[in-house]
Amino acid sequence: GLALFLAQAGTQAGSQLVDVVSRHGVSLCVAAILIMATPLIVGALVARYCLKIGMLETAGGICGAMTSTPGLGAATSLSDSSLPATSYAAVYPIALVLVTALTPLLLLLMGS
Numbered sequence: 001g002l003a004l005f006l007a008q009a010g011t012q013a014g015s016q017l018v019d020v021v022s023r024h025g026v027s028l029c030v031a032a033i034l035i036m037a038t039p040l041i042v043g044a045l046v047a048r049y050c051l052k053i054g055m056l057e058t059a060g061g062i063c064g065a066m067t068s069t070p071g072l073g074a075a076t077s078l079s080d081s082s083l084p085a086t087s088y089a090a091v092y093p094i095a096l097v098l099v100t101a102l103t104p105l106l107l108l109l110m111g112s
Helices: 002-050 055-067 069-075 082-108
Strands: none
Touching: 002 055, 055 069, 055 082, 069 082
């Protein structure tokens, strides 16, 4: 059921993809990069310089906050330490609950 839903949603969105990218391609890509990179950079700087958290813990915490398991894999592959996984495990459940709980609020604020 889920696969069929995703296939149908992708087919509907794909029909408009070329039009949207041709009209807003560069600005859409720049906006996406800024939206994704800003919290990542701010979080890393605050953790590293204000809170004095080590780089491995910061990497794991940011991966957990972004609910990015592949990011955790990259962070742990660069070190023999378990610190990234430990900080990921501490942050991930909180981030997952907040994303789930705050999505309806975001929709309400956007007027949908």
